[in-house]
Amino acid sequence: MSLIVMKFGGSSVGSTERMSRVAQRIIDKKLQGDRVVVVVSAMGDTTDDLIDKANEINDNPPAREMDMLLTTGEQISVALLSMAIHKLGHEAKSYTGWQAGIVTESVHAKARITDISPDRIFAALDEGNIVIVAGFQGMTDNGEITTLGRGGSDTTAVALAAAIHADVCEIYTDVDGIYSTDPRVVKCARKLNEISYDEMLELAHLGAAVLHPRAVEYAKHYKVNLVVRSSFNNNEGTLVREDAQMEQGMVVRGIASDKNVARISVLGVADVPGVLAKMFGALADNGIDVDIIVQSGVQDGKADFSFTVSLNDRQRALDVLSGIRSEVPYHDTTYEEGLVKVSIVGAGMVSNPGVAAKMFQAISEVGVSIKMVSTSEIKVSCVIAAGPVQEVIQALHTAYGLDTADTAFVGGPSERR
Amino acid sequence: MSLIVMKFGGSSVGSTERMSRVAQRIIDKKLQGDRVVVVVSAMGDTTDDLIDKANEINDNPPAREMDMLLTTGEQISVALLSMAIHKLGHEAKSYTGWQAGIVTESVHAKARITDISPDRIFAALDEGNIVIVAGFQGMTDNGEITTLGRGGSDTTAVALAAAIHADVCEIYTDVDGIYSTDPRVVKCARKLNEISYDEMLELAHLGAAVLHPRAVEYAKHYKVNLVVRSSFNNNEGTLVREDAQMEQGMVVRGIASDKNVARISVLGVADVPGVLAKMFGALADNGIDVDIIVQSGVQDGKADFSFTVSLNDRQRALDVLSGIRSEVPYHDTTYEEGLVKVSIVGAGMVSNPGVAAKMFQAISEVGVSIKMVSTSEIKVSCVIAAGPVQEVIQALHTAYGLDTADTAFVGGPSERR
Structure with a gap:
């Protein structure tokens, strides 16, 4: 029995149908006998819509209030995903960042995670639940709601995986994995089976859209095994880890x-x-x-x-x-x-x-x-x-x-x- | 200097223009020298939209997850209202129910408030802020997010007013106050200057749309002076209190x-x-x-x-x-x-x-x-x-x-x- 963190981005849960498909995918993992913690971003355009609404009212809104506003996007996602899982007959519980024990610096809009107290997550897992945590958000020691900035949900997933000592942190996205170069530019780009943290960081610009560098740094620091894979198919994806195996004759990875x-x-x-x-x-x-x-x-x-x-x-x-x-x-x-x-x-x-x-x-x-x-x-x-x-x-x-x-x-x- | 709770319902903050008008009204109160705590409902149709979204995914969603979902509506309201106040050059801080120290029973969808710890509210007031609290929501002792059910935001306002010993709790709505009977039925219905809690409760059906009976019960229990008035004009409104003054010859109030x-x-x-x-x-x-x-x-x-x-x-x-x-x-x-x-x-x-x-x-x-x-x-x-x-x-x-x-x-x- 493995302990697995699965992270789904905004486009993976961008509609109610996609939400239900993701729910089924999570359940499949659970049915393999794994304990599953899921991290989700806000649905599709939710965050942009909220930003637009804020700007209608105040073209320079305080960062604290933006964090209050934007964190609702992920809260909506986790609640709906939990409902989708229940609909399919399985138990799930959703948590905001603060409920999941994610503590951050006292900085708004781009706080760093300082600590995670995963007691509630373990308790919910022990009750047999699939645990769903809102990405991108946390709480300061003083109970202020914060956001983690760009790539925040990836960071939440990796930090959670580190805190609960997960066997693997799977980042589900709309591409099959990390490629040797941008497949939109080079048609015969090669999907990499493995890549090291350092290589991934150097390829940041290539991979930024897929995996945020900050999340990779976090993974490197805590030695979290990361897998980047598609939420639309069952292909293997790319494993990011300390000592990535060299493929035959591949001196250059990407x-x-x-x-x-x-x-x-x-x-x-x-x-x-x-x-x-x-x-x-x-x-x-x-x-x-x-x-x-x-x-x-x-x-x-x-x-x-x-x-x-x-x-x-x-x-x-x-x-x-x-x-x-x-x-x-x-x-x-x-x-x-x-x-x-x-x-x-x-x-x-x-x-x-x-x-x-x-x-x-x-x-x-x-x-x-x-x-x-x-x-x-x-x-x-x-x-x-x-x-x-x-x-x-x-x-x-x-x-x-x-x-x-x-x-x-x-x-x-x-x-x- | 008075300590005042102002509560605005969903239609009062139903658009960004209305939001800005409410912000100005709150600032006017502050400029009179009062300390102001504001309670807000979700904007306009937000709650109904969220319910529709939930039902698309699950026709019988778990109450716990509905509470996770619906509480985002008020969180969006408080953040935006705070931004609107900042835009007009004043300091404000928004709080969710749990941040405001509102503790409820461990029941979803219709929890009762069991306790309020207003420390953070007082601290924010002392810093010169207008304090904005999300209505309709609270947290259990175990950190679960709950909602208060129908009339929840009224109840939040009254309970907060009781907890911080506010001088008055003003309920802003789309009518001028409590009437002797439904003015849509009887053209010459009389707006009441005062009414007692008990009378208000008996008139519940008449007043339910304006003031939820549960909030009235709460006000009666904690002797909170309630004023029901319009968010669209400056008319006096109706004062609901223990010993409402009898108007000349008025044996029947409503x-x-x-x-x-x-x-x-x-x-x-x-x-x-x-x-x-x-x-x-x-x-x-x-x-x-x-x-x-x-x-x-x-x-x-x-x-x-x-x-x-x-x-x-x-x-x-x-x-x-x-x-x-x-x-x-x-x-x-x-x-x-x-x-x-x-x-x-x-x-x-x-x-x-x-x-x-x-x-x-x-x-x-x-x-x-x-x-x-x-x-x-x-x-x-x-x-x-x-x-x-x-x-x-x-x-x-x-x-x-x-x-x-x-x-x-x-x-x-x-x-x-």
């Missing part, structure tokens, strides 16, 4: 791309100790995520820096730089938009020299020049000009032997939390 | 009618001790409310009984009687539908002889015959055939000097909770 990249260059920065810390500290203080940083050699006591930020942050980053110019003197700034970052990810590349070289070769064969490069132990990223990105990804996919005839990808818009 | 009456007669019942207890015990056990009971004299050791029940309960009452016929032998049963109960209510009638006689006289002058009579200290009820009921009520209204030229009644469907 290829990710990010079209949302801007490069900023700061030219002629005085080469004085502490200058970099000041510059990137100021950017961080303003909530700007800097990705790749490249420094070219120092000349005449001056250095040139280039770094990438998300397209949305480009102007703000430039403003920050001009704001600290008195502390960090520089000659000029330039920027470039319309860039794409392409990354290959795989735990196997550590022990396989020549992986990066093969990447550069494959990209150059498509006739694309590389503007920036960044490497980590399990990743190589290249920034290229937007253009034949699809061909680049396809070329890399083929070069690393990832192509397969099997295209089990189920299309459609991905879920957001 | 006239109620109930068109939903059936008479059942049980003929030839053996006059044996315990027979009545068995008969009416069986009816009560089946949840049938018996109103007026009349026994005619005993003849040959047999008695005839007549009693009234609500029209909906008529068939069930007859079934119960035939089910206990072996224990309570009788000759036959008959019934009559299409009856109306007309009642005059007034604390003053105790010390004024001839009040009932004047009623019989007025009814006979309309040419209507009286079928059953029942009296209490502050009420006389007559059952008559349906027909010129409006004339009967008008005649009684005139006979007891209740007519007035002032018709400030605001029409429209009344709120249900």
